[in-house]
Structure formats: structure tokens, C-alpha cells
């Protein structure tokens with residue numbers, strides 16, 4: 550990845566104060582969720598993502614993070630509560646937000662350009678038009694020259710950037726990301742994360758990222774929602790708290806070395822219990 554692409558990992562946090570008093574880009578209002586209609590996994594959680602803001606949701610394994618993303622994307626219906634997109638009720642209706650999964654899920658038998666065009670093709674966009682939309686983005690996403698390559702020819706970080714481009718091309722202005730960097734090795738993970746934050750800021754992305762990595766959450770987000778609970782032991786999860794992260798504290802330096810980073814990290818860890 551070129552040095553130009555890796556700037557300070559802080560800009561995506563610009564939404565910390567964004568939208569105060571405005572209608573959030575995405576809002577979960579008192580969602581209660583269950584897989585079987587009886588056992589409650591998540592109990593009355595509420596959260597917001599402002600326009601242009603990157604927000605993280607952290608919680609231990611099995612506490613219900615993916616369950617929440619399914620409900621926010623409309624793949625499942627909540628037992629109660631609402632999902633609002635720019636104030637409009639989209640509860641239980643898919644197709645309004647982009648969703649990027651943990652694994653890149655690039656189809657091995659399709660070239661990168663065809664992989665990133667796939668969501669557009671599935672919605673009926675003609676192939677030539679889809680390619681014309683995708684091609685100019687390759688440079689911007691640090692993937693110039695990979696258009697005709699096969700997924701197996703790309704590094705893990707490049708594959709993840711291609712997966713992100715495919716998600717971006719879905720065209721929704723709110724993106725949900727489920728552990729997007731967890732399949733990458735530690736060094737690549739930090740690089741791709743920084744790259745993502747820069748891209749999010751450049752594209753004005755409104756994003757909710759779920760992770761169980763506290764450092765990752767504090768590095769990326771302007772706000773971190775902490776989910777606590779043990780649904781498998783009959784204790785539904787709830788939002789234990791919300792931590793605001795002051796990324797401006799670092800100036801041009803490395804935010805992860807500042808007292809503000811450590812203070813936010815400590816708060817998140819305390820809420821996790």
C-alpha cells in the first residue's frame with residue numbers, strides 16, 4: 550500500500566459532533582432481537598450513526614453483534630423496536646443499506662472487475678454501465694492494474710479493499726461492516742484499517758463497524774457503543790454505554806500513543822466488564 554494512502558488513522562472520526570440535532574443517517578430505536586421468537590438475544594438497544602460518521606459497536610464473542618447487523622440491514626425483523634434510515638422506517642426491509650461481511654467472499658472464478666460489479670449486475674445494471682462505474686474507482690481504492698486479475702492473485706489487504714469497493718458500489722450511503730479486518734494479519738490489518746478511515750472520510754461514509762477488538766474500535770470511531778451480556782446463558786445483551794473518542798487530541802501524531810486513546814480504551818474495557 551502506498552504511503553500516500555496511509556495517513557493518520559483519525560479522520561473518519563469527524564462525525565463526533567456531526568449532525569448534532571440532525572436526523573441520524575441510521576438509527577436503531579429500542580430493538581429487541583431473537584432468532585427463534587422466544588429467546589431474547591438483544592434487549593432494547595438503541596444507537597445512532599450520524600451522516601459522515603464512523604461508529605463502532607464492540608462486544609464479546611456471541612453477545613449479538615451480528616444479530617444486530619442483520620436487523621439493521623433488514624435481513625431479520627426485530628421482536629420490537631424500529632430501524633430508521635434518515636428518519637424513515639425501514640424495519641425488516643432489506644436493500645437500503647450496504648453490508649460488508651467478515652470474509653471478502655470474492656468469487657474465485659470471476660475477475661476482480663466482475664466481482665466488484667456483481668451487486669450492480671444483480672440489480673439489473675447492464676454490464677458495460679457497471680464496468681464504466683467501477684473502473685474509475687480502482688485507482689482511488691489503491692487497486693489500479695488489478696481489474697483483470699483473479700482474486701487468488703491479490704494479497705489479503707487488496708482483496709479486502711476490493712470487497713469494500715464492491716460494498717461501496719452497492720450505492721447505499723450507510724454501510725454496515727461485520728469484523729471487516731479480522732481475517733487479515735496484524736500488520737496488514739492496521740494498514741487496511743487506516744486506509745479505510747481515510748476512504749470513509751474522503752467518501753463521507755456513514756458506517757457502523759462491529760468488532761471485538763477494543764484498540765480497533767477506539768482507533769477508528771468517533772463513538773464506540775459497548776455491548777454487554779451473555780445471551781447463551783440467558784442474559785440478553787444491552788448497550789452498557791457509549792464512549793466518545795477525541796481524535797483531535799493527537800494533532801498530526803499517532804493517536805494510539807496519546808492519553809486520550811488510553812482513556813477511551815479504559816472506559817470501553819470497564820463497560821465490557
Ligand SMILES: Nc1ncnc2c1ncn2[C@@H]1O[C@H](COP(=O)(O)OP(=O)(O)OP(=O)(O)O)[C@@H](O)[C@H]1O
Nearest residue numbers: 584590609610611612613614615616617761780781
Ligand atoms: N442463525 C441463528 N440461529 C439461532 N441462533 C443464532 C443464530 N445466529 C446467532 N445465534 C445466537 O445468537 C447469539 C448471538 O450471536 P451473534 O453471532 O450475533 O454474536 P456476535 O457477537 O456477532 O458473535 P461473534 O463475535 O462470535 O461473531 C449467540 O448465542 C448465537 O449462538
